[in-house]
Amino acid sequence: MMSKIAVYKYGFLGLLVIAIISALYLGAYDFSDSVPGILSTYFQTQEHSSDSYVLIELRIPRILMAIFTGAGLAICGTSLQGLFKNPLASPDLIGITSGAVLFAAVTIVLGSAFMHHLPPFFRYALLSIMAFIGSLLTMIFVYRMATTNGKTNILILLLSGVAITALTGAVTGFLTYLSTEEELRNLTFWSLGSLAGANWWKVCIVGIFVTIGSLILLKKGKTLNALMLGEKEAAHLGFDIEKNKRQIIVIVAFMVGSIVAFNGTIAFIGLVIPYILRFIFKSNYNILLPLSMILGAVVLLIADTISRIIVSPAELPIGILTALMGAPVFISILINYKRKM
């Protein structure tokens, strides 16, 4: 008899495998060969056919990007909810993604003169680092605004998020008037997110950021559990609360920054995934952190695959889908929550 946790864990992993296989085969382009066949041909000849190009340069990086992004946003959302001791905290609602967008957009416009001369790895790394600085500054600002004596006022927290989001919208809007920079012309990219630009370089960078960040955050389960008792109590239990808080803030900013720099704002994942899991497992962060990663990856990969095929040959911005998936779930959870009160 497997434990409930194991059942869910393997269930989610099974879903992830199914989602990956489906995503490989679904899309506007029809392969003339099987996926293993295309791969083996490519590795023998080392030359791209249309088939191998679509598979290796477009679909696989995009699938990996969806997995890293979904997992990263979900674990960040879970950590923030633990940190602020409030289930409404998530990177998009409290403005961290907006802060990252702001700095990424400014970097693209101001850096357009010299960005082209950098090798891709440095170009993407610079963009990530700038977005990281943006999300870190926002995070510190929001935290300072909303927290007094270790108590977080959720109203101030959400309103700070609204303020930062409004500011970002204004500045990015202004930048699009200033520049003819291709990536900024398309404001929907930043506001509704898209994984369409995924390539191996971007996947590497996001993968590295998300992997390192997650390894650190996954160890924070005990601390977050202790935090639910209150800061003083947690300190009495022997946790270095201030140090842990600082670490979580920096790591979340670090992950959200790199994700947003390449994919824009993908809403709701960081809010809804931990919410669903909390419904099943209550607030045990030792379980929530790893499971939110797997479920986040599954949900985002499914959403991205749908966005690629639903209006084929065109594409829907993925933010529309995550909001469509997320909002009803969120509302139903709220209704249940209200009944329990």
Add this chain to the structure above:
Amino acid sequence: MKKYITVLAVAVALMACNKKETTNTTTDVVENQKEQNQKMVSLNGAVTETLAALGATDQIVGVDVTSTYPEDLKSKTTDLGHVRSITAESILSLKPTVVFATSKDINPTLNEQLKKAGVELVVIDQEYSVDGTKKLITEVANQLNKQDYQPLIHNIDNQLKAVKPFEKKPKVLFIYARGAGNLMVAGKETPLHNMIELAGAENAAATLTDFKPLTPEALLTNNPDVILMFDSGLQSLGGAEGLLKVEGIAATNAAKNNKIITMDGQLLSGFGPRLGEAVVELNTKLNK
């Protein structure tokens, strides 16, 4: 379990980083055979018209949203939508041998992806002038190895002779509309500015550059004698009545003298092989 997942993720990421950049080698095909088997995607209306005028209609498999002429083309080909939102995969799904685009339309990412996928990409620098159109026709014809493109060029020159000059140049304002809340006027460095000048008139918004939002004050400062719009643009406002409801329009000379003219969008702004025809039509409508 956690460790396995993360180790796996790191491994995949590192493997990806080590991937060798591959180069494409395009195989040389015998030229005349090439013409028979070409599958073309055109991401620009003027290029599509040129391909059709050169007799390559049957080889076009996909077009963008601006490719509205010849009219029966859309039913035979796949409409890929707006050029800014077209993805590499949707183009590649048509298995084209060559993709035509103009440099201002195609975004760098798509450009790079198509090149890497081994599809021949022909990027044309489109200039909105008579010479620019001739150059575009020549470039497309060279791509198709067609020698008989001169008639298209002569045709433009012959048609342009029919333009009647004005004693006093009318001030024409082009308004781009997608519903009443979204009105732009065409300043300098737009195809519309050049069209108005080719037709012997003056652009009322020549003080501006590019497309700028229409404001009532700017409208009256450059009080236009004629308002020019796309057929579809005027329809989106609900016809001339709808346009007159827009703040400031009713006070212009154009509205007072009932000089609101419309033309087909692609014909007026495309700068394709029908350029001569378009200039003459505009000139005739202004002379009425």
